[in-house]
Amino acid sequence: MMETAHILDAKGLACPMPIVRTRKAIQGLSPGDVLEVLATDKGSTADIKAWAASSGHAYLGTETEADVLHHFLKKDSAQIEVKEGIPVMDLKTFVKKVDEDKSLTIVDVREEREYHEGHFPGALHIPLSEKESQMHELNKSEDIYLICQTGRRSGIAGIQLAENGFKNLYNVVPGMTEWTKQTKKGELKS
Amino acid sequence: MTTRTAIIAANGELFDAYKVFNIATAAAASEHEVTIFFTFEGLNLIHKQASANLPLPKGKEHFAEGFKNANVPSIPELIAMSQELGVKFIACQMTMDVMGLEVDAFVDGIDVGGAVTFLEFAKEADVTLTF
Known part of the structure; x- marks a missing residue:
């Protein structure tokens, strides 16, 4: 069973509370754990980013869902930088490829809740927070397509996989944020 | 090295x-x-009673509603949170003498000191702010 990422609900809180709560929440986690912070304070994106940079945590990105911001942080992982990314595959090209070949290895690196809200048929689910423990399930010689919400987290996952000897990796950009629009039309829904 | 404010x-x-x-x-x-x-009127901000009922500036009273709607924490809550996070409060001895205030008029856990006490800390500070 996949573990759920750690979630902090800071919705409705004004500055500086989202940061104060985030600091407290991340103190209880282990290095490498991913924390998802839900906030409605529009200033929190810039604040979380700056705070992460000064506190040694990796800021993985922010997804917006209705009026709620979902910030993703990885504890004590500031050394993860998107320095040399893996090759990018445009979402449209990827969707075409999936139609032609149902046996593609697709890895969805989003967290459990996001994966359950909709994912590519047959996509393996290995959240960024769990990836290191489950990497061995993947075949290093296969083509692997990594996907998340926007392409940021899948990009980070790709770099980590590449460092572990994986060769044929593709980061699907922009990710599920564009794809879900198609699911509403009834296409591709798993 | 720790950043000082x-x-x-x-x-x-x-x-x-x-x-x-x-x-x-x-x-x-x-x-x-x-x-x-905390010096001169600034002492109000940590005064036990005054800090819970700080006035809005004249003509800006209508912002009271905005504070409620934006769900900002109250000043006593922010004081407690600051102290929990390790923020050190120094009350200005000279102002206390002028106003006839004793240390027990203020929230617990504060230090009382003079300008030099603050300057000793501030001379090594990376960020210095005056409000």
Whole structure:
């Protein structure tokens, strides 16, 4: 069973509370754990980013869902930088490829809740927070397509996989944020 | 090395309190070492009774509603949070003498000191702010 990422609900809180709560929440986690912070304070994106940079945590990105911001942080992982990314595959090209070949290895690196809200048929689910423990399930010689919400987290996952000897990796950009629009039309829904 | 933030709080209305405590808690949450020197009207911000009923500036009373709607924490909550995060409060001895105030008029856990006490901390500070 996949573990759920750690979630902090800071919705409705004004500055500086989202940061104060985030600091407290991340103190209880282990290095490498991913924390998802839900906030409605529009200033929190810039604040979380700056705070992460000064506190040694990796800021993985922010997804917006209705009026709620979902910030993703990885504890004590500031050394993860998107320095040399893996090759990018445009979402449209990827969707075409999936139609032609149902046996593609697709890895969805989003967290459990996001994966359950909709994912590519047959996509393996290995959240960024769990990836290191489950990497061995993947075949290093296969083509692997990594996907998340926007392409940021899948990009980070790709770099980590590449460092572990994986060769044929593709980061699907922009990710599920564009794809879900198609699911509403009834296409591709798993 | 730890980043140091030194703040002087010299005014005593509600807006002043938010400026001081928001910056102080944000700095402390970013692992800064924070000291606030409360002087003259600034002493209101840590006075046991006054801090819970700080006035809005004249003509700005209508902002009371905005504070409620934006769900900002109250000043006593921000004081407690600051102290929990390790923010150090120094009350100005000279002002206390002028106003006839004793240390027990203020929230618990404060230090009382003179300008030099603050300057000793502030001379090594990376960020210095006056409100």
